Every structure is written in C-alpha cells, then in structure tokens.
Amino acid sequence: MTSTETDLEIDGRRGRVVVRRREPDGAPRRVVLLAHGYGEHSGRYAHVVDHLAAGGAVVYAPDHLGHGRSEGERVLVDDVDEIVDDLDQVRRTARNEHPDLPIVLLGHSMGGLIATRYAQRFPDVLAGLVLTGPIVGGSPAIAGLLEYDEIPDVPIDPAVLSRDPAVGEAYAEDPLVWHGPFKRPTLEALVRSVEDVGAGPGFGELPVLWVHGEDDQLVPLEPTRAMIERLRGSDLTERIDPGARHEVLNETHRDEVLADVSTFLDRVCSAPTPR
Numbered sequence: 001m002t003s004t005e006t007d008l009e010i011d012g013r014r015g016r017v018v019v020r021r022r023e024p025d026g027a028p029r030r031v032v033l034l035a036h037g038y039g040e041h042s043g044r045y046a047h048v049v050d051h052l053a054a055g056g057a058v059v060y061a062p063d064h065l066g067h068g069r070s071e072g073e074r075v076l077v078d079d080v081d082e083i084v085d086d087l088d089q090v091r092r093t094a095r096n097e098h099p100d101l102p103i104v105l106l107g108h109s110m111g112g113l114i115a116t117r118y119a120q121r122f123p124d125v126l127a128g129l130v131l132t133g134p135i136v137g138g139s140p141a142i143a144g145l146l147e148y149d150e151i152p153d154v155p156i157d158p159a160v161l162s163r164d165p166a167v168g169e170a171y172a173e174d175p176l177v178w179h180g181p182f183k184r185p186t187l188e189a190l191v192r193s194v195e196d197v198g199a200g201p202g203f204g205e206l207p208v209l210w211v212h213g214e215d216d217q218l219v220p221l222e223p224t225r226a227m228i229e230r231l232r233g234s235d236l237t238e239r240i241d242p243g244a245r246h247e248v249l250n251e252t253h254r255d256e257v258l259a260d261v262s263t264f265l266d267r268v269c270s271a272p273t274p275r
Contacts, residue, residue: 005049010062010093012086015071019090022049022059029056030127030269031094031101035087035118036061037109037133038186039075039156039178041068044171048106048249051258055265058101060094062086064114068176075178077186080110080193084117091125102127102269106261108249109133109219113193116231120200128207128268130261132248133216136231137223138194146187153181160217161247194227203233207268210236211257213244237264 005022020042032052036042042049042061049059064083066072077083087105094103104127107115112134119129135142145151155178158168171177210228212221221240228236239260244251251257 035111
C-alpha cells in the first residue's frame with residue numbers, strides 16, 4: 001500500500017505548529033496521532049509512519065512548539081498542557097477530516113508524557129493509547145539538572161538511544177534535532193507534568209500498550225513501571241524488551257515492536273468509534 005504525505009499547519013497556543021499528515025493509498029482504517037519526544041521532531045519517525053500507513057492508518061504527526069519546523073524558542077516548554085492543547089487541535093482536525101475513523105494516540109518519551117496527560121484530560125475521544133519509553137515516572141538524570149545554579153551543557157548522548165549505531169549517528173547529524181543544553185523552564189515543566197500525571201485519573205477502560213527498554217538510561221524502567229501500575233485500568237498490555245535502550249521504535253528489533261503496535265491497533269480499532 002503506497003501513501004501520500006502532506007503538511008498542514010495549526011495555530012497553537014503560542015505559535016504555528018507544523019503537522020505531517022500521511023494518508024494511505026486506499027480506504028483508511030484508522031487515525032494515529034504521533035507525539036514525538038524532547039528535542040527531536042516528527043521526521044525521525046518516518047519509518048514508523050510508513051509502517052502505520054501501510055496498515056491503513058492516516059497519521060498526523062505534529063512538531064511540538066519549539067521543535068522541528070514549528071515556531072517557538074527552541075525546546076522551550078513552559079507548560080506541557082499547552083502542548084496537549086495543541087495536540088487536541090490536531091485531533092479535532094483529524095476528526096473533521098475522517099469523522100468515522102477510530103483515533104489512537106502514540107507518544108514516545110516526552111511525547112509519552114504528553115500522550116498520558118492527553119488521555120487524562122480527554123478520556124473519551126481515543127480508541128487506544130500507545131506509550132513507548134514515556135517519562136511518566138520522571139527521569140532522575142534529567143530532573144537532577146535542576147539542582148545546578150546554571151544548567152550544565154550536557155545534551156542527550158546519542159549512544160543511549162539505541163543499540164543500532166546508525167540511529168545515534170543520524171541523531172547527531174540531524175539539523176532539526178536540538179543539540180544544546182536543557183532549559184530550566186522546560187525541566188521545571190516536565191517535573192510539574194509528571195506530578196500532574198501522578199495526581200490525575202487512571203486509564204480506566206482505555207486500552208493501553210506500554211513498551212519500554214529494560215536498559216533505558218534516560219527514562220528508567222522501575223519508576224515508570226510504578227506510575228503505569230498506578231494508572232493502569234482494565235486493559236493494559238506491556239512489552240519490556242531486555243537489553244533495549246530508550247528508543248524502542250529505533251532499536252535493533254524495531255520490526256517486532258512495530259508488529260506488536262499493529263496487532264494492538266487492529267484489536268482496539270475494531271470497537272465502536274469514540275467521538
């Protein structure tokens with residue numbers, strides 16, 4: 001199945017947000033919203049979008065404000081819920097364009113935190129939720145930077161992303177990836193959002209697929225597991241991959257992970273469409 005990609009723009013809370021929209025060739029079966037992580041952009045998920053579109057999904061993948069091709073000061077996030085608001089605009093656009101299709105939200109890392117907050121705030125509009133390496137339990141390595149009077153210039157080490165060296169090399173050379181230090185307001189916003197997740201409602205009956213690398217150095221498994229267990233509802237599927245690092249969608253076994261994502265989508269998208 002071939003597909004077509006176009007861009008659209010929305011007026012976000014603090015500026016223009018660019019959204020990649022991929023439609024399959026043929027009748028679409030579902031919509032997938034894709035929320036990327038900190039400092040990166042939706043273009044890093046081209047292979048994921050290809051896989052989803054080949055399975056009949058219409059994919060909407062925004063570059064969050066301050067990321068990729070969207071407006072805003074680079075990697076400045078004052079309030080994660082503002083990105084959630086932008087994502088809901090994307091969802092409304094998708095619903096208007098495809099009113100009869102079920103919608104699933106896939107979020108990675110910071111995008112997993114955004115996706116979790118989205119599910120807490122808008123629990124009735126999703127058919128399913130996919131979380132990969134989500135920062136829902138916090139990240140000691142990242143939050144610990146707030147202890148310094150001046151945030152040290154320690155960008156993310158590409159080696160912690162994947163066991164595939166090509167992934168780290170591409171990340172290091174990508175001009176749309178932020179290679180500078182974290183910004184204090186962003187760190188503070190992430191910490192507040194993790195607290196909001198912990199104080200918020202659980203997943204209830206929403207089907208959730210959680211995928212995590214056992215050797216994730218950026219977002220450690222155990223605090224994430226503790227939060228997922230607190231939030232878990234009646235339909236949680238988990239996949240913990242031994243030896244895998246932070247980006248399970250870019251790991252050496254990425255095809256297996258994507259196959260499990262497709263199996264999950266097939267199951268949850270067979271139910272009546274949430275409005």
